[in-house]
Amino acid sequence: DAGVTQSPTHLIKTRGQHVTLRCSPISGHKSVSWYQQVLGQGPQFIFQYYEKEERGRGNFPDRFSARQFPNYSSELNVNALLLGDSALYLCASSLESAADTQYFGPGTRLTVL
Amino acid sequence: GENVEQHPSTLSVQEGDSAVIKCTYSDSASNYFPWYKQELGKRPQLIIDIRSNVGEKKDQRIAVTLNKTAKHFSLHITETQPEDSAVYFCAANAGGTSYGKLTFGQGTILTVHP
Numbered sequence: 432d433a434g435v436t437q438s439p440t441h442l443i444k445t446r447g448q449h450v451t452l453r454c455s456p457i458s459g460h461k462s463v464s465w466y467q468q469v470l471g472q473g474p475q476f477i478f479q480y481y482e483k484e485e486r487g488r489g490n491f492p493d494r495f496s497a498r499q500f501p502n503y504s505s506e507l508n509v510n511a512l513l514l515g516d517s518a519l520y521l522c523a524s525s526l527e528s529a530a531d532t533q534y535f536g537p538g539t540r541l542t543v544l
Numbered sequence: 545g546e547n548v549e550q551h552p553s554t555l556s557v558q559e560g561d562s563a564v565i566k567c568t569y570s571d572s573a574s575n576y577f578p579w580y581k582q583e584l585g586k587r588p589q590l591i592i593d594i595r596s597n598v599g600e601k602k603d604q605r606i607a608v609t610l611n612k613t614a615k616h617f618s619l620h621i622t623e624t625q626p627e628d629s630a631v632y633f634c635a636a637n638a639g640g641t642s643y644g645k646l647t648f649g650q651g652t653i654l655t656v657h658p
């Protein structure tokens with residue numbers, strides 16, 4: 432039973448660089464959401480994609496962007512990294528609608544130095 | 545937008561006791577309320593969820609209640625065990641057309657002492 436997968440597991444970058452994080456949803460799931468979890472806080476919504484279209488965007492700057500591919504996998508891109516971008520980036524997969532259960536991947540731990 | 549408040553921030557109980565965590569939400573259009581358990585360094589794992597057409601749901605030692613009028617929902621864990629120790633997050637979905645957006649509470653650190 433393949434759950435949500437994310438890569439890489441850990442990443443260290445310096446300020447000003449850009450980063451690309453990847454997510455593969457559960458087979459059959461068409462929706463992917465991205466969340467940022469800063470240490471000691473709950474996850475914060477960044478984006479939701481369904482059928483390759485952006486369906487929702489959280490309160491994050493334009494340095495954050497994402498896309499979804501025909502196989503429903505997704506990428507999150509962050510440009511001009513800041514120290515405050517250091518966090519656990521979580522991908523969540525769901526079947527379709529807003530009320531569908533979301534299953535989280537293991538996350539990518541991003542450290543910005 | 546949606547705001548979710550969670551209390552308490554920390555909860556310490558003895559093994560076998562019950563634990564209750566409470567959350568309030570602000571968006572009356574929210575209709576889906578999941579609870580996640582997150583162990584240190586691990587992903588959030590869904591433990592139970594409730595939809596707005598149901599007032600209570602139970603799964604073995606875990607139950608969730610929802611009061612739509614008061615806009616609050618609670619997690620109840622009975623007969624707690626040391627392996628229940630973790631951070632618990634409540635969440636609510638956004639109403640309207642904000643598909644897939646879950647707003648999370650700040651989390652409750654539950655410690656179960658043997």
